[in-house]
Amino acid sequence: MESVTPVLGTGLFSLAWLLIAVPAASAAVLLLIGRAGDRWGHFLGTLAPVVSFVLGVVYFADLLGRDEAERAVHVPLYDWISSGTWNIGVGLQLDQLSIVFVLLITGVGSLIHVYSIGYMAHDPRRRRFFGFLNLFVAAMLLLVLADNYLVLFVGWEGVGLASYLLIGFWQERPSAATAAKKAFVVNRVGDLGMSIAIMLMLAAFSSSSFTDVNAGVGQLSTPLATTLGLLLLLGACGKSAQVPLQSWLLDAMEGPTPVSALIHAATMVTAGVYLIVRSHAIFTAGPAASIAVVVVGTVTLLFGAYIGCSKDDIKKVLAGSTMSQIGYMMLAAGIGPVGYAFAIFHLVTHGFFKANMFLGAGSVMHAMDDDVDMRHYGALARALPITFVTFAAGYLAIIGFPFFAGFYSKDHIIEAAFHASWVAGTCALIGAGVTAFYMTRLMLMTFAPGKRWREGVHPHESPLVMTVPLIVLGAASVVGGLLLNGWITEWLNPAVQGEAETEGLIHFTLIGGVTMLVVLAGIAVSFLFFGPQKVIPDVQPATRSPFVRAGRRDLYGDAFNEAVFMRPGIRMTNDLVRFDGAVVDGIANGTGTVISGFSSRLRRVQNGFVRSYALTMTAGAAVVGAIILLGRLG
Amino acid sequence: MTDHYIVLSAILFAIGTIGFMTRRNAIVAFMCVELMLNASNLALVAFSHKNGALDGQIAAFFVMVVAAAEVVVGLAIIVTIFRTRRSASIDDANLLKF
């Protein structure tokens, strides 16, 4: 298939920058206005993504009405960096892929903003929270709307900054501050790959625009194209918390729960998948890089699922699950043209049900005085009926219960994985079983009968402002797959040069059947251990099992980083500080000391005795005379 | 003819130099300096005569003026030192140093 040349955006599309500008302006107002905006800040902050969403719908409708060949619209804005042969402009590209993201980001984003009005109601710094959220939305929209890699990178770092600010929103907690810093720094390691990839593009094509790179990458040698792909993968690993740069995501749960829902589940962490799909031409030119994507995806989906099984912190279970689900998306993206649309499909449905469950978890925490330990929950189904029902919808979606959202998107991936390689397929299958296990465990520990509440906790359902978003997202988790299944592959395929097949709503295959069985097995095992008749200890039992211990310690991701990077790094830093003081500065000061020592010695010649001065003078005169005489003779 | 004057000048200068380096009495050392100055004056005049130019004689006048000024200042210093230290030995004073 030929790559699509975008058409120039005119008329309505020349205002596409408003999509980004509205939340950005709102963020600026909220962050600069000071206390004066405390009373209405959250309303302005909520209005901004809603406006963007409406705009997004308008553009989407316009694209829907167009011919397939004209659905990629390019809106150049202005010259950014022109130097030498480079001419990097700031421009937007609205096509089938980006508009899906725009709707997801602003749609789910708006709901989460609404939810936050209630969730953050008692926080004195709520206005600032909304400012940061708006900043995030603006940056994320820039990321998906950019028409070239460098502008994408601006959005990429912008969401990183917003994520940093929001994870560390409760900065007075040292753990939050540490987690925020860790997220940013680990992301920067990924950005290292991103930056070098963009540099390579500029060196190769003198341009970083998607159009030029896609057109030129075919002429690049395979090793270079593969390098480019691997570098982009490194970037994607950082942002999407894929192994080996996964360690920040679990700590990122220190942020307020709406942040976890919006940034660390629904949108930002999926940016890596977007990047890979967007760079499809590069991965086609460097097939080895695609294989690496598959490996990363597969490893992460198991890795995340493993962690999900061993956590008692409800948010960390969901975080592990997010990691794992993004692993699925990566896997799909790595498979190539047959997988791209499925990756995005799963990304969208995951956006619905994971945001739903995170917000649900927030609602639970709200009820339980911000306790996150599932061992202190139990019997919440009755106390929090709306939360329970919506959460259940998300649960059924994620495990792939028939006709729920995840059923369509995830099973397609598992199937495509089997077609690509039986190893990846098997791992994806196992992952589905494990997902069913740990999600059932979460549901049982949280909602099934058997109170293990701490003293003084009186669970109550959250206010309407929080439950309405839950209901909307819950509904989306139910019908999202049904609605999108027949349509999204056809919609996306032209934009990503994909070859994904559209499957019917009722579509039985052998693999599908096996998947169902595996999922059922996972649920059964979970009931066996955590069923309603089981007594769940309300403190985490000690264990000698190396497997459980490994899971509780995030499979030693942090321990590894600490041993390999942090401790040697600290040692090197300390050594270098000493080196700088002792050697570099030592030489400078030493030179000074030697000279002044020499001078003070030389000073003694000056003894103050007139007669010795006279002697020296005579001797000097004699020497000068002698030289003159000798010179004359010679 | 002028050679004799030059030789005389050299001898006077040598006497002055040796005297200055060997004698401790400030007054004597001072007179040795004067001796050296006048030895150089003699040489200047002798050369001037030999070359038939007046430069050397003019220089000699300058030296005399400087020597006179020096005597005024130098003697004053010596007298002051003698007053404060009760000694005119130049080895007793070693203040001329850093």
Place this chain on the structure above:
Amino acid sequence: MMTTAPWLTVLALLPTVGAIVVLLGSSAAAKFVALATSLVTVVLAVVLTVSLRGGGGMQLVEDAMWIRPLGAHYALGLDGIGATLVLLASIVTPVVVLATWSDYDRTPDGGLSTVAAGETARYDSKIFYALVLAVQTCALYLFLATDVFLFYVFFEVVLVPMYFLIGGFGPGARRSYAAAKFLIFGLLGGFVMLASVIGLYVASADAGKASYLLSDLSGLTLGTGQERWLFLGFMFAFAIKAPLVPLHSWLPDAAEQSSPGGATMMVGIMDKIGTFGMIRFCLGLFPEASQWATPVVMVLAVISILYGAILAIGSKNLMRFVAYTSISHFGFIVLGIFVLTRQTLTGSTFYMLNHGLSTAALFLVAGYLVKRRGSANIDDFGGVQKVAPVAAGLLLFAGLSTLSLPGLSSFVSEFMVLAGTFGKHPAYGAVATLAIVLAALYILLMYQRTMTGPVRPAVADRVTDVTVRERVAIAPLVVLILLLGVYPKPVLSMIEQSTTLLQTSVGVSDPAPLVGGTR
């Protein structure tokens, strides 16, 4: 109309006039005079820069014979590269004046003020602002001079006001040591450069007519050995000023011991003389020797980038911390200069402006906090964002600018340097890019240690949020950093015209793209 008056001389002498008025007037009036003068200077600098016509050559040229036997001229000229730095020197000075507004006022009983609970200042605000303006005059002359001798004179003269700014106003107990160290390093560089300046005279006198004009000297044909020696003399001096490892050790001491205002003038403006000199004199006068030295300089530059960053991580003092980050950034600038592609030359020049802005913001905001807390030790802070959220926000913004966050101006320049380097020397480019991780680490570690966490009692007692005047002082920096990050084109195209000329005169061309014909 612009060409009829010696506008560049007017520009460069404005701060001098201001300094004289400050000295003649009363102590109370000093800051007002200094602010007024520096604001007039900004206006004039902007007007002159805007009036530059395209082409990239020297404009608004002034040339008068100064010392005939030496061939020294009083010659000034403005091109895109110089204009960028003139803008920097003009913009940062009023910011410094406003940010240090009442720091050196005499106490009610007539005593000298004590800043940051350290040593008492040796002089009052009158002397402080006179010195600041003196540094500005010297910097303007250095960026405008088109005569080597004139440049040399101001290269040495600027040490004097800077010396007193460090030694006279620093709160540190070892300020005299630091000031002396600064002076000795500066003089050492200056004297080595003097040898080369004299050598240039000999060479130009041998060629027929002694002249120190850049335009005359660049046409000189030098022997290979001769050119290299002369180059080394200049390069040594510049490598001390824009500290390149291992000649950097004066900077952390000087920054730690000096006052925030003094440190800003020193690192923000004065150190740019080094990198500016490399562009104007090393590349302009000794193109072949510059290319001969390129491998060594690039290695040193990359070492500086990483070394500075790592030491910044290990730094325990806020002012010293900023100094080490600057060493890392100067590494980038020097790297860009010697890679010699159009992107890196333009990027490096732009980097000088951006580094000046972000370092000024960092030093001054840190200064606000240090003044309140009474200590610059990172460990003495903690939880500041709770009691002074605006100050913490400003510090974070300055920090993000220092770590080159995309969207801020420093990203544009850093990326141009890195990507340009990568296109020509991939290995150097890739290794230098490691610094973006280190930069994130040092900025965020510093921010975490000082601003976040539970509020320490001493912080709660002493630290208050920044005043309106202090915010206004930093505001222009914030606006410029954002504006130039989003829309750098006017400045970039102004610089690019001059760097294109420079690149042609050096005789180097950009590497061709690997895949041709896509654009």
